[in-house]
Amino acid sequence: MTILTNQATYRILDASINRATEGLRTLEEYARFALDDAEISGELKSIRHDLTTVTNQHLDRLRLIEARDTPGDVGTAIGEAAEYQRASVQAVIAAASSRIAQSLRVIEEYGKTIDANFAAQVEQIRYRHYQMAAALELQAFKATRASQLAAAQLYLLMDGGESEDQFVASIEQLAAAGVDIFQLRAPELDDRTLYERACVGAAVAKKHGRLFIVNDRVDIAVAADADGVHVGQEELPAAAARAILGARRLLGISTHSIEQARQAVDDGADYIGCGPVFTSRTKQFDRYVGPAFLNQVSGSIHLPAFAIGGIDEHNVAKVIETGCHRIAVSGAIRDAEDPVHAAEALKQCLMQAG
Numbered sequence: 001m002t003i004l005t006n007q008a009t010y011r012i013l014d015a016s017i018n019r020a021t022e023g024l025r026t027l028e029e030y031a032r033f034a035l036d037d038a039e040i041s042g043e044l045k046s047i048r049h050d051l052t053t054v055t056n057q058h059l060d061r062l063r064l065i066e067a068r069d070t071p072g073d074v075g076t077a078i079g080e081a082a083e084y085q086r087a088s089v090q091a092v093i094a095a096a097s098s099r100i101a102q103s104l105r106v107i108e109e110y111g112k113t114i115d116a117n118f119a120a121q122v123e124q125i126r127y128r129h130y131q132m133a134a135a136l137e138l139q140a141f142k143a144t145r146a147s148q149l150a151a152a153q154l155y156l157l158m159d160g161g162e163s164e165d166q167f168v169a170s171i172e173q174l175a176a177a178g179v180d181i182f183q184l185r186a187p188e189l190d191d192r193t194l195y196e197r198a199c200v201g202a203a204v205a206k207k208h209g210r211l212f213i214v215n216d217r218v219d220i221a222v223a224a225d226a227d228g229v230h231v232g233q234e235e236l237p238a239a240a241a242r243a244i245l246g247a248r249r250l251l252g253i254s255t256h257s258i259e260q261a262r263q264a265v266d267d268g269a270d271y272i273g274c275g276p277v278f279t280s281r282t283k284q285f286d287r288y289v290g291p292a293f294l295n296q297v298s299g300s301i302h303l304p305a306f307a308i309g310g311i312d313e314h315n316v317a318k319v320i321e322t323g324c325h326r327i328a329v330s331g332a333i334r335d336a337e338d339p340v341h342a343a344e345a346l347k348q349c350l351m352q353a354g
């Protein structure tokens with residue numbers, strides 16, 4: 001049996017302190033340079049400094065350094081393949097967060113054998129880290145969703161399909177063809193089926209890096225863990241929708257005039273639908289706003305705005321001419337002989353526009 005010598009304790013503490021401070025720095029850089037969040041980056045920096053200060057006050061720094069033996073560390077040779085792969089920046093944040101929490105706990109536990117007061121202070125630092133890591137992960141998540149929305153150009157309103165399999169296959173094919181956002185708009189479905197389609201749709205869209213929105217039904221959007229909900233002027237008011245939705249999901253609002261568009265901005269919408277631009281085969285309207293409304297929106301509204309209503313490959317250029325480079329369509333893809341080709345062609349036009 002190996003007896004834990006004081007030297008070994010210092011070696012564990014040295015490695016864990018280094019791991020914790022490196023991890024804190026990893027989070028801090030993201031908060032500072034990616035999120036521009038002074039509050040979170042400031043608190044992370046303060047946690048990092050406090051860990052160093054507490055260490056210097058209670059532990060002999062030279063003993064820590066003397067105990068260090070990186071070439072002799074058997075752990076440096078045991079690299080899991082997963083350690084070298086991070087699917088996204090969010091994964092980097094999550095990995096760093098849990099590494100810090102683990103290291104702080106190790107410092108606290110082994111620190112107890114040297115100085116109880118040191119361990120107690122590290123415990124407080126660990127609690128502060130939990131709080132900040134949660135705030136940072138949430139901010140990182142919101143920023144990722146917001147940048148996905150900002151980059152989106154092609155938004156498809158779709159029904160629930162002939163079956164779940166067909167619905168899933170459509171999303172997969174159309175995501176590959178360039179659809180950025182899928183909206184489940186299926187008023188004919190019973191709640192149970194709507195919920196089930198929303199659950200699978202949200203999961204498949206996420207797997208392909210696409211957003212998934214539920215039309216009208218905030219309850220189903222939240223229950224199915226969709227990215228957000230889209231509401232019209234006669235539906236749930238923005239504040240009520242937001243109260244159910246929370247801050248991290250997206251709220252889209254239909255607008256049919258510049259006043260409604262301005263109101264949607266004031267009400268905290270994440271994006272707006274602007275239409276109906278042209279005659280639609282999907283929904284009947286008494287009046288059409290035409291491209292003139294898009295001109296007004298492009299000139300004065302700074303939220304992502306999706307032109308909607310009768311847009312297809314033949315008239316999309318008229319939309320683009322107004323400065324609006326985002327469209328939401330239904331019939332142009334649904335009724336096309338080759339929906340994948342129709343989606344690709346629309347996306348091509350939008351991407352060329354910028």
Ligand SMILES: Cc1ncc(COP(=O)(O)OP(=O)(O)O)c(N)n1
Pocket residue numbers: 155157183185215216230231232233235252253254255272273274283306308328
């Ligand atoms: C992106 C987008 N824009 C507009 C609408 C229309 O919403 P609404 O006016 O509530 O009409 P219904 O779709 O509910 O019939 C939309 N769904 N999506």
Ligand SMILES: Cc1nc(C(=O)O)sc1CCOP(=O)(O)O
Pocket residue numbers: 157254255273274275276277279280281282283308309310311328329330331332
């Ligand atoms: C559901 C809906 N809302 C609109 C609005 O202007 O608010 S236009 C529209 C129909 C969109 O389908 P299509 O692309 O087939 O015209």
Ligand SMILES: [Mg+2]
Pocket residue numbers: 215216230231232235
């Ligand atoms: Mg609606």
